[in-house]
Amino acid sequence: MAKAKNYMVQNIGIGIGMQILYLVVSFGIRTIFIQILGKEILGLDRLFTNIITLISFAELGIGEAIIFQIYSPLVKKNNQKVRDFLLFYRKIYQYIGSIIMLLGMLFLPVVWNFSLLGSANNGEVSLIYLLYVVNAGVSYFFVYRKALFFVTQKEYINVMFKQGGFCIQSLLQGIYLFQTHDLIGYLVIQLFCMLVFNWIQSYYAYKSYPEFLKGKPEKLSKEEIRSIKKKYARNRTLYGWGVPYYWNRKYFYHSLYRSIYSRSLC
Numbered sequence: 001m002a003k004a005k006n007y008m009v010q011n012i013g014i015g016i017g018m019q020i021l022y023l024v025v026s027f028g029i030r031t032i033f034i035q036i037l038g039k040e041i042l043g044l045d046r047l048f049t050n051i052i053t054l055i056s057f058a059e060l061g062i063g064e065a066i067i068f069q070i071y072s073p074l075v076k077k078n079n080q081k082v083r084d085f086l087l088f089y090r091k092i093y094q095y096i097g098s099i100i101m102l103l104g105m106l107f108l109p110v111v112w113n114f115s116l117l118g119s120a121n122n123g124e125v126s127l128i129y130l131l132y133v134v135n136a137g138v139s140y141f142f143v144y145r146k147a148l149f150f151v152t153q154k155e156y157i158n159v160m161f162k163q164g165g166f167c168i169q170s171l172l173q174g175i176y177l178f179q180t181h182d183l184i185g186y187l188v189i190q191l192f193c194m195l196v197f198n199w200i201q202s203y204y205a206y207k208s209y210p211e212f213l214k215g216k217p218e219k220l221s222k223e224e225i226r227s228i229k230k231k232y233a234r235n236r237t238l239y240g241w242g243v244p245y246y247w248n249r250k251y252f253y254h255s256l257y258r259s260i261y262s263r264s265l266c
Contacts, residue, residue: 007153014156018163029170033186036177044125048132055103056136062092063143065231069224070151079211080218087217090144097140104133124184131187135194142198145205148212158201165197 034042066089073081111129149157173189176182206213220228 007156010156011153011159015159018159022163022166025167025170029174032174032177036181037183041183044128048129051107051129052100052104052132052136055100055107060232062096062228062232063089063147065228066092067147067151068231069228070147074151080215082212083215084217084220085224086144086147086212088220089147093140093143097137100140101133101137104130104137128183128187131184131191135187135191138191139194139198142202145202145213148205148209152209157204161197161201161204165193169193169197 066085070082070085108126112126146158173186176185176189
């Protein structure tokens with residue numbers, strides 16, 4: 001129990017501290033972005049971000065449905081079954097990332113045919129849009145190993161990598177914007193940092209939990225697939241009711257599972 005409480009304190013303390021740092025850095029880089037590139041580019045950024053957000057609804061809560069299944073074998077120290085769910089998680093998210101990039105490509109003719117920037121040709125705008133799409137899609141390929149920190153109550157590690165990486169990325173982007181006033185290079189830096197920090201975090205997860213990641217996974221049973229589908233259908237319904245409601249329910253259930261997991265460690 002003491003160990004679980006220590007993780008909880010770390011999650012809350014580091015989470016709050018990193019969130020404050022994130023807000024400050026985010027405000028700074030956004031201010032630099034507007035001052036150097038202008039409101040026209042900011043509008044383009046918001047448009048493409050909204051398109052990617054819409055496309056990302058292809059995920060619809062499948063990740064949470066799979067993560068819920070990991071808690072039970074984790075408590076029972078069934079490493080093989082945890083590995084099975086994690087590798088299934090990886091497979092599904094590779095599909096989702098690919099679908100997001102494919103759906104993003106379908107919007108490309110629309111971006112190409114409309115002059116969204118008076119000072120840039122359509123080809124340049126399309127390249128900018130493609131960088132947004134690739135950045136969103138590729139990020140899904142790294143998600144599954146991060147789930148291990150979440151289910152073992154070490155979410156602070158995910159927060160440190162995410163927010164810390166964002167701060168370094170913002171510093172590099174800010175310096176680059178001051179030097180070049182170039183949006184494409186700004187987005188390339190974002191993509192590069194996303195790949196580097198996700199790879200480092202994935203490698204760290206592999207070194208931290210080799211028992212869950214080494215070895216050949218086995219195929220999930222029909223009952224396990226059916227259980228995932230059932231939870232996925234419920235999450236998809238919650239998405240239809242509204243994202244805020246969904247996320248509140250999500251964190252409620254995760255808190256409940258964490259509480260059960262914590263007690264099992266005592």
